[in-house]
Amino acid sequence: MEYxxxxxxxxxxxxxxxxxxxxxxxxxxxxxxxxxxxxxxxWILVYxxxxxxxxxxxxxxxxxxxxxxxxSFYAQLALxxxxxALESALALMLYIITKxxxxxxxxxYIVKTTKVSEFLxxxxxxxxxxxxxxxxxxxxxxxPTVVEEAKSINDAMRMRGxxxxxxxxxxAVEYRMVPLIASCSIIGEELSAAAMTRGLDVGKKxxxxxxxRFGLFDFIIIALCLSxxxxxxxxxxxx
Amino acid sequence: MENNNRLNAKDLINVGIYTAICAVICCAIAMTxxxxxxxxxxxxxxxxxxxxxxxxxxxxxxxxxxxxxLNALMGALMxxxxxxxxxxxxxxxxxxxxxxxxxxxxxKSKKLGVIAYAISGIYCWANYFGIxxxxxxxxxxxxxFGQEYIDAVTGMLPVWxxxxxxxxxxxxxxxxxxxxxxxxxxxxxxxxxx
Numbered sequence: 105m106e107y108x109x110x111x112x113x114x115x116x117x118x119x120x121x122x123x124x125x126x127x128x129x130x131x132x133x134x135x136x137x138x139x140x141x142x143x144x145x146x147w148i149l150v151y152x153x154x155x156x157x158x159x160x161x162x163x164x165x166x167x168x169x170x171x172x173x174x175x176s177f178y179a180q181l182a183l184x185x186x187x188x189a190l191e192s193a194l195a196l197m198l199y200i201i202t203k204x205x206x207x208x209x210x211x212x213y214i215v216k217t218t219k220v221s222e223f224l225x226x227x228x229x230x231x232x233x234x235x236x237x238x239x240x241x242x243x244x245x246x247x248p249t250v251v252e253e254a255k256s257i258n259d260a261m262r263m264r265g266x267x268x269x270x271x272x273x274x275x276a277v278e279y280r281m282v283p284l285i286a287s288c289s290i291i292g293e294e295l296s297a298a299a300m301t302r303g304l305d306v307g308k309k310x311x312x313x314x315x316x317r318f319g320l321f322d323f324i325i326i327a328l329c330l331s332x333x334x335x336x337x338x339x340x341x342x343x
Numbered sequence: 344m345e346n347n348n349r350l351n352a353k354d355l356i357n358v359g360i361y362t363a364i365c366a367v368i369c370c371a372i373a374m375t376x377x378x379x380x381x382x383x384x385x386x387x388x389x390x391x392x393x394x395x396x397x398x399x400x401x402x403x404x405x406x407x408x409x410x411x412x413l414n415a416l417m418g419a420l421m422x423x424x425x426x427x428x429x430x431x432x433x434x435x436x437x438x439x440x441x442x443x444x445x446x447x448x449x450x451k452s453k454k455l456g457v458i459a460y461a462i463s464g465i466y467c468w469a470n471y472f473g474i475x476x477x478x479x480x481x482x483x484x485x486x487x488f489g490q491e492y493i494d495a496v497t498g499m500l501p502v503w504x505x506x507x508x509x510x511x512x513x514x515x516x517x518x519x520x521x522x523x524x525x526x527x528x529x530x531x532x533x534x535x536x537x
Binding site: 277299 | 352353355356357359364366408412530531
């Protein structure tokens with residue numbers, strides 16, 4: 105039997121497009137650049153990540169994201185005037201959720217659908233130096249690990265009766281921070297060993313098994329991002 | 344010899360790991376910024392708590408450029424998560440200065456390490472630039488926090504607070520670095536990880 109590797113099987117978008125989209129989203133959704141003038145693009149950018157999740161058949165995550173977003177959006181519209189201190193803290197939290205959630209979902213989509221080797225190869229094509237791309241890919245690989253480790257250390261410490269808000273606050277912090285850093289640094293050693301066996305250190309140009317090129321959807325998304333910036337530029341400098 | 348001075352994959356992976364740890368801790372602390380007074384005290388808590396991972400990171404630094412990359416990445420993360428791009432600029436510059444300070448001790452001196460940490464930590468202070476220099480624009484997108492919150496924060500942050508916060512940030516950086524090196528001595532050197 106012949107085994108053939110399909111080199112074109114990967115997610116819909118190219119890593120470069122995904123990064124451009126993430127950047128656009130963080131400028132216009134989180135940073136809220138342009139405000140009123142950008143309103144149409146704003147809503148497109150808010151709902152696009154969920155659409156991307158649906159394309160990847162992540163139905164549950166997509167629906168939860170939409171529900172949380174719409175819920176907190178209308179809740180914070182309701183909490184507009186004459187707030188007590190507690191209500192304004194709540195409104196602030198909801199506001200932060202509506203600002204950050206679309207970009208968080210997009211980031212999650214990117215992390216889930218991009219292979220590290222694909223990301224490195226795409227960045228290499230853009231002539232971004234290794235000195236930035238390797239740390240960045242490690243960071244994305246490492247976020248879930250740090251959170252997971254922190255959770256299990258927290259459980260272990262609770263079992264020992266060392267809780268946050270106990271009498272000895274310094275102890276509570278120390279007993280969490282130290283094991284966290286120790287285990288992370290050990291995982292890091294393993295990660296570097298793995299990278300070494302993959303020849304990250306050779307210094308020659310690395311090849312990549314996946315075909316990385318722009319497709320139709322990439323051009324649509326890139327056009328969308330560029331038109332965001334152009335429309336914003338027009339509003340800013342000419343009107 | 345020249346080959347030994349270039350950053351290899353291991354160094355870069357270390358940079359990535361410690362950036363991730365610092366970012367998670369920053370994130371956890373920044374969540375408390377909902378309460379107005381905490382918003383101001385971030386400049387105190389972030390340097391103190393990230394001191395431990397940072398001092399651990401410094402024990403791994405043996406080559407030029409690692410501190411600079413870590414700081415630039417932290418600044419970039421601040422920018423992406425909706426603070427301001429000032430953090431990226433200030434973080435890069437302060438990272439460069441910290442790099443030179445730590446290099447002066449051949450990447451070994453603990454004292455210079457603490458100072459380097461205190462200097463590099465000022466990207467935290469840069470996050471407030473938006474409030475100081477452009478308060479109206481900063482809050483125009485945040486109208487729905489309630490006027491009370493806005494008054495509370497602006498009341499606590501008149502322009503003269505800017506240098507005060509810088510000093511507070513550096514002092515807390517020194518404290519955090521000192522705590523970090525204590526913890527390092529107590530736990531990691533004994534275990535042989537540092």
